[in-house]
Amino acid sequence: xxxxxxxxxxxxxxxxxxxxxxxxxxxxxxxxxxxxxxxxxxxxxxxxxxxxxxxxxxxxxxxxxxxxxxxxxxxxxxxxxxxxxxxxxxxxxxxxxxxxxxxxxxxxxxxxxxxxxxxxxxxxxxxxxxxxxxxxxxxxxxxxxxxxxxxxxxxxxxxxxxxxxxxxxxxxxxxxxxxxxxxxxxxxxxxxxxxxxxxxxxxxxxxxxxxxxxxxxxxxxxxxxxxxxxxxxxxxxxxxxxxxxxxxxxxxxxxxxxxxxxxxxxxxxxxxxxxxxxxxxxxxxxxxxxxxxxxxxxxxxxxxxxxxxxxxxxxxxxxxxxxxxxxxxxxxxxxxxxxxxxxxxxxxxxxxxxxxxxxxxxxxxxxxxxxxxxxxxxxxxxxxx
Amino acid sequence: xxxxxxxxxxxxxxxxxxxxxxxxxxxxxxxxxxxxxxxxxxxxxxxxxxxxxxxxxxxxxxxxxxxxxxxxxxxxxxxxxxxxxxxxx
Numbered sequence: 001x002x003x004x005x006x007x008x009x010x011x012x013x014x015x016x017x018x019x020x021x022x023x024x025x026x027x028x029x030x031x032x033x034x035x036x037x038x039x040x041x042x043x044x045x046x047x048x049x050x051x052x053x054x055x056x057x058x059x060x061x062x063x064x065x066x067x068x069x070x071x072x073x074x075x076x077x078x079x080x081x082x083x084x085x086x087x088x089x090x091x092x093x094x095x096x097x098x099x100x101x102x103x104x105x106x107x108x109x110x111x112x113x114x115x116x117x118x119x120x121x122x123x124x125x126x127x128x129x130x131x132x133x134x135x136x137x138x139x140x141x142x143x144x145x146x147x148x149x150x151x152x153x154x155x156x157x158x159x160x161x162x163x164x165x166x167x168x169x170x171x172x173x174x175x176x177x178x179x180x181x182x183x184x185x186x187x188x189x190x191x192x193x194x195x196x197x198x199x200x201x202x203x204x205x206x207x208x209x210x211x212x213x214x215x216x217x218x219x220x221x222x223x224x225x226x227x228x229x230x231x232x233x234x235x236x237x238x239x240x241x242x243x244x245x246x247x248x249x250x251x252x253x254x255x256x257x258x259x260x261x262x263x264x265x266x267x268x269x270x271x272x273x274x275x276x277x278x279x280x281x282x283x284x285x286x287x288x289x290x291x292x293x294x295x296x297x298x299x300x301x302x303x304x305x306x307x308x309x310x311x312x313x314x315x316x317x318x319x320x321x322x323x324x325x326x327x328x329x330x331x332x333x334x335x336x337x338x339x340x341x342x343x344x345x346x347x348x349x350x351x352x353x354x355x356x357x358x359x360x361x362x363x364x365x366x367x368x369x370x371x372x373x374x375x376x377x378x379x380x381x382x383x384x385x
Numbered sequence: 386x387x388x389x390x391x392x393x394x395x396x397x398x399x400x401x402x403x404x405x406x407x408x409x410x411x412x413x414x415x416x417x418x419x420x421x422x423x424x425x426x427x428x429x430x431x432x433x434x435x436x437x438x439x440x441x442x443x444x445x446x447x448x449x450x451x452x453x454x455x456x457x458x459x460x461x462x463x464x465x466x467x468x469x470x471x472x473x474x
Contacts, residue, residue, distance in 0.1 A: 045442050052446045080446045088449045110453070117459035120452070129456075136454070142431045170456040172410040179456035219456075224413060226425045262428060359432040 050082045054385040055092075058140045065374040073097045074140070076107060078385060088112045106205070108161065118172075123165040125205075129181040129217040130159035130233045131256035131277045133306075141384025144310055144354050146366045149331030150346040151279070151304025156333065158254055158279040158304075159215060159235045160202035162186065166216075177226065179219040187213025187237035190283075192247050197288035198300045198339050200240065200252070209248060213237035219258075231258045240283075247286055254281040269315035278305035290340065298338035306331035312356075323356040347371045360384050419468025422461050429455065436472030444469045 055077040062071050074096040081089040092107040110126040127135035133152050137143060151157060164185030171178040186207040188200035215235030222228055233256040241247025258277040265272060283300035290296045308329035316322045329350040335342040352366040364380040417425075427433035439447060448466040451457060457465075 050442050050446050052443050054447070078450075080450050082446045082449050088453070090450055090453065112449075112453055114449075114452075114459060122453070136430050139431075168453070168456060170458045170461075172414055172458060174409060174411045175413060181456070224411075226429055229429065260429065356432070359434050359438075 048082070048084050052080050054078045054080065056140055056382070056384040058380060058382045058384075060146055060381075061379040062146075062376060063378075064376040086114045088114065105203075118169045120168050121165070122168065125161060125163045126166065126183075128159045128162045128166075128183060128185065128215055128235070129168070129231075130215060130235055130254065131217075131279055132219075132229070132231055132258040132260055132275075133277050134158065134160055137260070137275055137277075139384060140380075140382045141360050141362065144308070144325060144327035144364065145329055145350050145352050145368075146364050146378035146380040147350075147368065149304070149306035149308075149329060150348045150370075151302070151331065151333030152277075152306065155199075155341065156304060157200075157281050157302050158202070158256060159188065159233075162213075162215070163205070163207075164212070175224040177221040179221070179229070179231070180216070181218075182214075182216040184212050184214055187211075187215075187235065188240055188252065189242070190240040190247050190250050190252075190286075192241070192245070192286075192288055194289060194291040195340055197290075197296060197341075198283060198286070198298065198336065199341055209239055209241070209243040211237065211239040215254075217256075227262055229258075229260045232256070233258070241286075250284045250286045252281055252283045254279065256280070264315065266315060269313055271312050271314045273310045274308070276305070276307040279303065296338070296340070298336045298342070300336050300339065302333070302335050302342075304331070304333040325354040325356065325362075327352040327354065417461075417464070419464035419466075419471075423465045423468055426455065426457060426461065426465065427451075434469075436469045439469075441470045441473050444473075 055075065057076070058074045060071040062069060074094070076092055076094050079089075079091045079093075081091075083089065089109075089111050091109040094103075094105040094107045096103050096105075106125060108124070108126050110122050110124045112120050112122045114120055129135065133149070138148060138152065147153070148156075162183065162185035164183055166181060166183030166185075168181040169179075171180065186204065188202050189204050189208040191197065191199045191201060213235055214237075215233070217231050217233040219229050219231030222230075233254075235254045236252070238251040239249050240252050241250045256277060256279040258275075260273075260275050262271060262273040264270075280301065280303045285297060285300070288296045306329055308327060310325055310327040312322070312325035314322050327350075329348075329352075331348045331350075333346040335345060337343065347370065349369045350366060352364055354362050354364045356362045361383045362381075364378070364382070366378045366380070368376040368378065370376075424433055444466050448462050448469075452459060452462045
């Protein structure tokens with residue numbers, strides 16, 4: 001008697017999981033094959049309309065006191081379509097295993113029009129440049145750690161995905177450069193349920209009212225070699241609650257400052273990098289209800305920040321040694337004390353030893369220590385673009 | 386809503402006018418080669434991909450993607466693309 005007959009439900013579920021797993025792996029294999037084939041071809045086509053699929057993939061193993069397992073598999077194909085010299089489309093899907101099932105999401109689908117060398121107009125769903133972590137430093141093959149700083153991932157704060165229109169570009173001014181972004185979007189949606197009261201949905205596909213958010217980022221690169229970048233971001237929405245509810249007029253102002261500096265030091269044959277970011281948001285006062293139906297109000301002004309440093313002996317001759325990188329990170333999340341999702345603040349310390357298998361592929365060995373929690377060990381294998 | 390649109394439009398116009406009229410690049414910056422710009426700008430966020438990584442068509446596409454993601458000027462990106470393509474020829 002087959003296992004399927006003994007446990008028909010379980011067998012069906014296993015079969016479905018296998019099918020889902022195959023569906024996850026299939027595009028990965030196809031993409032890698034296409035990428036391999038493409039890199040062998042050095043010809044240049046005459047047409048202007050060009051398309052390519054690239055992407056990221058990651059797998060993580062986590063071990064802590066009394067628990068160890070292979071975690072979520074994450075695969076993000078990126079579709080890039082150059083329609084003409086002026087028109088360009090970029091889109092990224094996200095396929096990940098979590099909570100025992102395969103989740104599919106649209107990270108961004110952004111249509112761009114290159115107005116002139118210094119101005120790009122874009123529309124669609126995009127990664128807003130709110131700080132430098134989201135969409136840049138947090139990409140798995142750029143992030144030297146297996147996870148995100150506290151307050152920067154799920155349950156954290158700050159803009160994540162937006163749907164709207166914007167203008168962006170770079171401005172050379174003498175020896176320095178100014179980067180800018182400005183956009184109008186649906187903005188975040190205020191959550192009012194007892195568990196998440198005062199938090200936001202930052203990745204909604206649709207709007208919950210007729211009001212828009214305005215946001216942007218300005219960064220200066222003061223050195224001619226672009227080794228230092230300091231940015232300021234903001235996003236403001238005057239009404240974030242659902243239309244027709246008492247929360248409609250609750251506004252939010254988010255702000256962030258970020259810093260990124262790297263430098264090759266011949267004396268120690270190494271490249272060092274310092275990255276940091278601070279995010280803060282101020283939410284208007286509102287009266288929510290807790291799980292027991294009692295009124296709940298609190299000062300909703302969470303802050304999160306992180307600082308990290310890395311050193312890689314990239315200038316030494318020995319190939320094995322120059323592919324190693326050591327990284328350390330400190331992060332902190334100050335949450336509203338009386339919020340249902342608040343309580344005590346979170347402090348995290350992380351150390352990582354990374355090995356670069358390729359310019360865009362690395363293995364990470366990380367230790368994470370959160371105050372009052374046991375030590376967690378993560379190993380992550382990442383391929384990215 | 387109207388105020389938001391007004392502020393946004395105003396800011397866009399101001400930024401655009403600056404872009405159209407006031408961009409001035411120093412000779413030091415203007416004289417940078419594609420190789421130099423490639424090394425400096427890619428490393429802002431990640432390891433610089435080697436020139437042989439993609440074919441010429443894909444360098445053009447990847448270049449536009451990075452222009453958007455990294456706020457590169459088109460002139461700088463065109464130089465980088467030309468450098469990367471030169472390795473395939």
